[in-house]
Amino acid sequence: MELKWMVILSTMALLLAAPVHGDEESEAKLIVKKVKGKKLCDQGWECKGFSEYCCNHTISDYFQTYQFENLFSKRNTPVAHAVGFWDYHSFITAAALYQPHGFGTTGEKLTGMKEVAAFLGHVGSKTSCGYGVATGGPLAWGLCYNKEMSPSQTYCDDDFKYTYPCTPGVSYHGRGALPIYWNYNYGKTGEALKVDLLNHPEYLENNATLAFQAAVWRWMTPVKKNLPSAHDVFVGNWKPTKNDTLAKRIPGFGTTMNALYGDQVCGKDDDESMNNMVSHYLYYLDLMGVGREEAGPHEVLNCSEQEAFDLSSARSSMSSSSSAS
Structure with missing residues (x-):
C-alpha cells in the first residue's frame, strides 16, 4: 500500500x-x-x-x-x-x-x-x-464559426483556371478565422503557407492553428502590390501619401478595414459590417484592460468617409459578410 x-x-x-x-x-x-x-x-x-x-x-x-x-x-x-x-x-x-x-x-x-x-x-x-x-x-459570440454553413455557390472562378484551377468536387466557400473565399485566394494563401489549400481547402476547418495562421498572414500581407498591409497601417509603418490624405486615409483601425476589404465596407457612410468590426474592436480593448478610449477619434476608428483602396485587380480574400452567411 x-x-x-x-x-x-x-x-x-x-x-x-x-x-x-x-x-x-x-x-x-x-x-x-x-x-x-x-x-x-x-x-x-x-x-x-x-x-x-x-x-x-x-x-x-x-x-x-x-x-x-x-x-x-x-x-x-x-x-x-x-x-x-x-x-x-x-x-x-x-x-x-x-x-x-x-x-x-x-x-x-x-x-x-x-x-x-x-x-x-x-x-x-x-x-x-x-x-x-x-x-x-x-x-x-466571436469564433462561433470556422466555416460558412450554407454556401450559395462553390466560389470557383474559371478566370484562374491556368494558375489556380478548381479541383473537381471542391467548394471554395468561406473558411478560417478571417474567412477565405474563391479558388485563387485559397491558392495564394496555400502557396504562402506551403500547404495545399487549393486541393484541400478543408484543412482550414480541420486545424485551428492553420486557420489562425492564414488570418495572421493576411493581416501582415498587402492584398495588392504597392498597397499597405493591415498591420502596417495600424502600427504606423505606413506613411500616407498626399493622395492618401486627400482620400482621408490615415493610420489606424479604420484603414485596416480599407486595406483588407476596400469598397466592400469603406466609403459607404454607415456600413453595418464596418460598424460591427469597430464594435468588436472596442469591446475587446475593454476586456483586455486597455480601454476603448485608447482607440482614437472617430476618423481613426472607421472608414466611412475614406476613399477605398483599389483592390479590384487583387480580389480581396474575404467577403464583407461573416462566414456564418
Missing part, C-alpha cells in the same frame, strides 16, 4: 512540474546580440530568430488564456457551430510565426495590445453568430 501511494505521489509531482504551453514563454531565455549597432533578440519558440521585434514584449506576456476566454466566452456553448475548435494555444502557436516580423511586438506594450485587439476584432466580427438578443450580448 505504501509503495502504491509513493507511485501516485511521484506521478503527481511529475505532472505538476511539467510546463504547460501557456507558460513556455517564462521558460524561454532572452538572447541578445548586436549587429551593426542594432539590438536583435531571440525569445525562443514564441519569437524565434533574431529580430528587433523580439526585444519587445511577446503576445503571451500581455494576452493570456483567461483573456482569450473572456473575449470569446460563448464560442463553446452548445448552440455554437465550431465547439471545441478554437483555442488560445492555437492562436499563440500561429502568432509565434509572425511575432519576429512585428505582429503584436511592434513598439511598446500598448501598441502590441491594441494590435491584437484590432486583429481579433476583425476575426470576432467575421466568425460571430451573435445577434441583438443573444445571451451575453452580440459581441460575446
Whole structure:
C-alpha cells in the first residue's frame, strides 16, 4: 500500500512540474546580440530568430488564456457551430510565426495590445453568430464559426483556371478565422503557407492553428502590390501619401478595414459590417484592460468617409459578410 501511494505521489509531482504551453514563454531565455549597432533578440519558440521585434514584449506576456476566454466566452456553448475548435494555444502557436516580423511586438506594450485587439476584432466580427438578443450580448459570440454553413455557390472562378484551377468536387466557400473565399485566394494563401489549400481547402476547418495562421498572414500581407498591409497601417509603418490624405486615409483601425476589404465596407457612410468590426474592436480593448478610449477619434476608428483602396485587380480574400452567411 505504501509503495502504491509513493507511485501516485511521484506521478503527481511529475505532472505538476511539467510546463504547460501557456507558460513556455517564462521558460524561454532572452538572447541578445548586436549587429551593426542594432539590438536583435531571440525569445525562443514564441519569437524565434533574431529580430528587433523580439526585444519587445511577446503576445503571451500581455494576452493570456483567461483573456482569450473572456473575449470569446460563448464560442463553446452548445448552440455554437465550431465547439471545441478554437483555442488560445492555437492562436499563440500561429502568432509565434509572425511575432519576429512585428505582429503584436511592434513598439511598446500598448501598441502590441491594441494590435491584437484590432486583429481579433476583425476575426470576432467575421466568425460571430451573435445577434441583438443573444445571451451575453452580440459581441460575446466571436469564433462561433470556422466555416460558412450554407454556401450559395462553390466560389470557383474559371478566370484562374491556368494558375489556380478548381479541383473537381471542391467548394471554395468561406473558411478560417478571417474567412477565405474563391479558388485563387485559397491558392495564394496555400502557396504562402506551403500547404495545399487549393486541393484541400478543408484543412482550414480541420486545424485551428492553420486557420489562425492564414488570418495572421493576411493581416501582415498587402492584398495588392504597392498597397499597405493591415498591420502596417495600424502600427504606423505606413506613411500616407498626399493622395492618401486627400482620400482621408490615415493610420489606424479604420484603414485596416480599407486595406483588407476596400469598397466592400469603406466609403459607404454607415456600413453595418464596418460598424460591427469597430464594435468588436472596442469591446475587446475593454476586456483586455486597455480601454476603448485608447482607440482614437472617430476618423481613426472607421472608414466611412475614406476613399477605398483599389483592390479590384487583387480580389480581396474575404467577403464583407461573416462566414456564418
